[in-house]
Amino acid sequence: MSSIFTKIVNGEIPCHKIAEDDRFLAFLDVMPLVEGHTLVIPKQEVDYIFDLEPDVLADLMKFAQSVAPAIKKAIPCKRLGVTVIGLEVPHAHIHLVPMNVMSDMNFSNPKLRPSQEELAITAEKIRRS
Template identity: 35%
Template sequence: MSTVFTKIIAGDIPGRFVWADDVCVAFLTIAPITDGHVLVVPRQEIKQYTDAPDELLSHLSVVAKRIGRAQQRAWDAPRAAVIVAGFEVPHLHLHVLPAWDEASLSFANARSDVSGEALDAAAERLRAALRDAGLGTTIPAELGSAELD
């Protein structure tokens, strides 16, 4: 059975994509802990972190690092944080978000009341920072698409 992330990647459910390559995608979460909070998700359905091949984890880590650097620049954050939890959706994903302190990294701080316009603006802000970093070829052609030009 397809996970909600597989359906987002396929375009069956809307997503705000900021990254896409042959191995993974990144899109904004609808319940961000901080502005710019994204999920890095492999295209392949893998239930959890410990089930993933090492080479896939390496790729996801590099993508998370690049996105994290862009988040730091876009939001003037001192750190980028990565959280691997995976209880919400049985499809491996890394939470990557701009961070100012450890206390703000709790899922209890996730906001479900963020407007679509605010999420779109955060996605465009992060996409611009990725372009400025020379990573424009990894940005999907359209905000709601997981496909590259």
């Protein structure tokens, strides 16, 4: 059965895209820790990030690195936190989280529940940056 991220890649589930190429996709988390929380995934469905081929893993990080400046410019923050947890969706992914304090990266914090309109505005702001 396809993961929710594969369904997003296939266009079966909509998302708020930040960037995309033939192998990778970056889109907003619909239940973010903070505004601008972005997920970066390989389009290839692989459950565990360290099961990716080494060159794919390296290119995934390079793709995330190319997305990061736009997030940081659009969402004022001190840093972009980067984490790989991988328990909630069985599809390799990287979290890019704008952060001003360490607790912004605490995944135990309550998640925000932005509207689709708010997510669309944030995605557009990031894409324009």
